[in-house]
């Protein structure tokens with residue numbers, strides 16, 4: 001049962017942050033409510049004050065700067081808006097593709113990117129993908145503004161580097177160059193994903209050698225994470241001879257993924273699945289050069 005609470009509808013980020021600062025543990029930010037209202041209904045948390053972020057126009061903005069290739073996604077931009085936005089579809093097709101696979105259309109219509117990242121439920125997709133963009137998270141709180149690399153944002157299951165009074169105002173992604181292709185592979189047996197693997201593959205100018213590769217594994221452990229040791233095995237390898245390094249990289253990625261037993265399966269099972277999905281994601285990214 002949902003207990004009574006008061007909704008505050010500030011018009012600025014500063015006012016929102018001040019409200020949570022004032023009410024402390026008795027207050028939380030609220031966006032789509034798809035996670036928050038659920039845990040409140042189940043009595044897992046109780047807040048007497050919810051601070052609605054959707055009344056702050058600036059948080060709903062989505063800006064792309066062609067000169068720098070920077071996409072700035074406001075904290076209350078919904079999954080559905082990202083999935084459908086023409087600029088996202090054209091310049092960041094992998095983001096639209098991954099967003100289209102999040103939850104169902106009802107959740108995507110109201111659920112926001114800020115809510116997804118801040119709730120830090122391990123079985124989620126955008127955080128894993130954003131790691132391969134080296135994305136940055138903008139936070140604004142009563143003590144000012146700061147930027148946190150996405151790799152340092154997730155600190156544990158349902159835990160982030162965000163302070164309670166800090167609003168996630170935006171997440172920033174930089175466009176890949178002409179020699180970079182992305183792929184994201186997910187698999188699930190429940191409502192939420194059991195595993196997700198993101199690969200950003202950059203080839204040299206002749207498209208023969210692997211100049212760079214960024215690989216992130218999500219859902220299987222407490223936080224999504226890059227796997228630098230697996231990336232290093234592939235970097236510099238000729239694409240035509242990538243099978244051997246890929247096999248070893250998949251093994252290393254699976255071992256480094258910090259898989260845990262949960263309702264989605266045993267850690268052992270997830271390790272095997274990471275190997276399979278990492279190989280598939282790498283090959284899918286490589287196929288996108290053709």
Ligand SMILES: Cc1cc2nc3c(=O)[nH]c(=O)nc-3n(C[C@H](O)[C@H](O)[C@H](O)COP(=O)(O)OP(=O)(O)OC[C@H]3O[C@@H](n4cnc5c(N)ncnc54)[C@H](O)[C@@H]3O)c2cc1C
Pocket residue numbers: 028029030031032033034035036037053075076101102103104107110111112113114115116117118119123124125126166167168169191192193
């Ligand atoms: C049935 C179902 C299936 C799902 N499947 C998937 C899936 O396949 N993949 C996936 O990635 N996700 C999935 N999700 C998760 C979904 O993406 C999130 O529920 C949604 O994005 C959360 O956003 P929200 O705006 O509703 O957050 P809310 O519920 O409003 O807030 C969540 C938390 O974040 C805080 N918060 C929200 N916005 C901000 C902000 N801007 N700054 C600071 N704190 C903030 C709130 O205080 C709260 O603690 C699923 C959810 C459901 C219910």
